[in-house]
Amino acid sequence: MAGAIASGWASFAAMLLAGLVLMFGLPHVFDLFGLLQMTVFVAMAVLALSQGFIWGYGGIMSFGQSAFFGLGGYTYAVAVMNLGDSTGAVALAIALPAAFAALLGYFMFYGRISDAYVGVVTLTVTVILFNVFNSTAGDWYTIGNAPLGGFNGMPSVPPLNIPGHPDEPLDPGQLWYAAMGSLILVYVLLRGVLASRFGRVVVAIRENETRAMLLGYDPRLYKLLTFTLGGGIAGLAGCLFTNWGSFISPTAFSLAQSAQIIIFVLVGGLGTLLGPILGAVAIQYMVTLIGAQQKVDGNLIVGVVLIGFVLLVPQGVVPVVRNVLQRLFVRTPRGGTAPVASEARP
Amino acid sequence: MNADAVPLLEARGMTMRFGGVTAVNNVDFVLGEVELRCLIGPNGAGKSTFFKMLTGQLTPTAGTVRFRGEDITGAYPHQVARRGVGIKTQVPNVFDGLTVRENVFVAAARLHQARTARRIADETIEHVGLTRIAGRMVGQLAHGQRQWVEIAAVLAQEPDLLLLDEPAAGMNKEEVARTSELIREINKTKALIVVEHDMQFIRMIAKTVTVFNQGSILIEDDVHTVLSNQSVRDVYLGRQAA
Numbered sequence: 001m002a003g004a005i006a007s008g009w010a011s012f013a014a015m016l017l018a019g020l021v022l023m024f025g026l027p028h029v030f031d032l033f034g035l036l037q038m039t040v041f042v043a044m045a046v047l048a049l050s051q052g053f054i055w056g057y058g059g060i061m062s063f064g065q066s067a068f069f070g071l072g073g074y075t076y077a078v079a080v081m082n083l084g085d086s087t088g089a090v091a092l093a094i095a096l097p098a099a100f101a102a103l104l105g106y107f108m109f110y111g112r113i114s115d116a117y118v119g120v121v122t123l124t125v126t127v128i129l130f131n132v133f134n135s136t137a138g139d140w141y142t143i144g145n146a147p148l149g150g151f152n153g154m155p156s157v158p159p160l161n162i163p164g165h166p167d168e169p170l171d172p173g174q175l176w177y178a179a180m181g182s183l184i185l186v187y188v189l190l191r192g193v194l195a196s197r198f199g200r201v202v203v204a205i206r207e208n209e210t211r212a213m214l215l216g217y218d219p220r221l222y223k224l225l226t227f228t229l230g231g232g233i234a235g236l237a238g239c240l241f242t243n244w245g246s247f248i249s250p251t252a253f254s255l256a257q258s259a260q261i262i263i264f265v266l267v268g269g270l271g272t273l274l275g276p277i278l279g280a281v282a283i284q285y286m287v288t289l290i291g292a293q294q295k296v297d298g299n300l301i302v303g304v305v306l307i308g309f310v311l312l313v314p315q316g317v318v319p320v321v322r323n324v325l326q327r328l329f330v331r332t333p334r335g336g337t338a339p340v341a342s343e344a345r346p
Numbered sequence: 347m348n349a350d351a352v353p354l355l356e357a358r359g360m361t362m363r364f365g366g367v368t369a370v371n372n373v374d375f376v377l378g379e380v381e382l383r384c385l386i387g388p389n390g391a392g393k394s395t396f397f398k399m400l401t402g403q404l405t406p407t408a409g410t411v412r413f414r415g416e417d418i419t420g421a422y423p424h425q426v427a428r429r430g431v432g433i434k435t436q437v438p439n440v441f442d443g444l445t446v447r448e449n450v451f452v453a454a455a456r457l458h459q460a461r462t463a464r465r466i467a468d469e470t471i472e473h474v475g476l477t478r479i480a481g482r483m484v485g486q487l488a489h490g491q492r493q494w495v496e497i498a499a500v501l502a503q504e505p506d507l508l509l510l511d512e513p514a515a516g517m518n519k520e521e522v523a524r525t526s527e528l529i530r531e532i533n534k535t536k537a538l539i540v541v542e543h544d545m546q547f548i549r550m551i552a553k554t555v556t557v558f559n560q561g562s563i564l565i566e567d568d569v570h571t572v573l574s575n576q577s578v579r580d581v582y583l584g585r586q587a588a
Contacts, residue, residue, distance in 0.1 A: 204448075
């Protein structure tokens with residue numbers, strides 16, 4: 001186990017270093033336009049991490065992670081317009097989606113509905129939220145001094161500011177650091193959670209719920225906490241997304257958005273944390289490239305990529321690459337160390 | 347066993363109906379502290395259903411289960427487990443995607459901090475004889491080894507009562523002997539109920555045997571008395587020999 005822990009720390013340190021290098025290096029490589037694009041990719045990577053965590057480790061199949069994403073975006077917009085300072089708005093953009101996830105999760109997990117119905121319920125909730133926010137046009141739907149704006153959404157959302165100084169907003173270049181810093185923080189948080197006793201039990205429940213129960217663990221509680229944490233992280237992603245475009249609209253709740261998150265995770269690799277991040281950036285980059293041409297429909301290409309991955313690389317990129325690297329460079333002695341649970345395969 | 351003492355496990359009038367089928371019918375069952383009891387009976391006699399009622403996986407249609415005098419009828423499996431009941435199920439329930447060590451660690455971590463749990467896991471693995479394969483993924487192991495992983499996990503949970511449903515199934519002769527040795531050793535400090543089909547194995551470990559037939563208890567007595575009983579031979583042993 002000592003070897004596994006050591007390699008766990010090594011991979012963690014390498015990932016952290018890579019993240020910091022990108023955070024401080026990319027502003028020197030990209031112009032402002034490129035950096036802004038990377039910022040939205042990173043916001044999507046945070047969203048993908050929330051899905052990758054609850055699905056890949058918690059075994060909870062949510063078709064509605066975009067519900068918490070959209071709620072986070074709207075919460076930030078409404079709060080910052082009312083409060084002026086963005087600090088409390090960010091906290092609310094994490095807390096409110098997390099609380100909503102807790103409420104929804106309570107009924108799903110303590111109601112003991114089967115896994116398939118968790119998918120159905122989360123999908124339905126997303127559709128409901130999409131329709132609700134779509135029909136909020138008009139003066140009546142104004143929270144404080146923030147009109148929700150119906151299908152047009154909420155434009156001109158004030159950006160993040162230096163905590164406690166509403167008169168010092170971040171410029172787009174500085175927003176990059178906030179977004180990338182958030183991604184690194186979420187990654188570190190999830191690595192910590194997965195390495196903890198709690199995280200081990202979460203993975204164990206994914207592996208065999210009956211056994212976990214017979215050992216004295218209450219799977220309902222562990223799933224609820226996992227789902228709640230995922231909701232909070234998706235909310236943070238929504239907050240970053242709103243900041244990126246100074247704009248949030250009901251399309252954040254759309255089914256296409258929900259599907260895209262699942263594709264991020266599938267392409268990158270289920271049961272890893274790096275996979276969803278890379279999947280999100282790669283797919284978003286591809287969508288942007290496709291958007292620049294007009295010969296082929298973009299959704300068609302994304303669909304073909306998904307089908308290709310499901311058929312040819314069902315594990316996703318990261319697990320496959322890792323297995324190849326391990327076979328090439330690491331000679332595992334018989335009965336020797338194996339990967340730790342925090343990076344175990346699905 | 348002191349007759350006045352509260353028994354470790356006391357089941358009264360246990361009945362389980364699935365639609366029109368009565369799988370277990372009005373069974374009374376008492377087990378003392380640190381007792382070893384074997385349950386035998388033909389397929390479909392209701393042994394596994396009875397186990398599932400004891401551990402909360404099934405809520406009995408009628409009857410009560412008491413563990414050290416406290417009513418645990420209808421409690422959730424995790425609540426029963428927390429009272430000190432460990433179960434090895436008929437089809438091994440293990441964490442296939444985790445290593446042997448991680449399987450046992452998760453079991454020990456219910457009651458202990460990570461450091462202590464890791465120590466208990468290592469000791470239990472050593473004790474059950476799995477040290478050589480501790481780093482292997484459980485999903486890749488042979489059936490007999492998976493059985494032991496499950497037994498190790500149940501042991502690491504530190505229960506006072508172990509329910510073992512066919513612990514020797516799919517094991518070769520050596521493995522069966524090793525398992526019976528292990529059970530006798532566990533029995534020095536803990537109570538066990540063992541369901542088994544293998545008569546060799548029953549002879550190796552049993553003191554008292556309860557025979558299930560068609561959802562009821564046919565006979566409950568000393569192993570030699572039971573195995574020489576004519577009605578037991580008729581319903582079970584005779585049929586098996588035929």
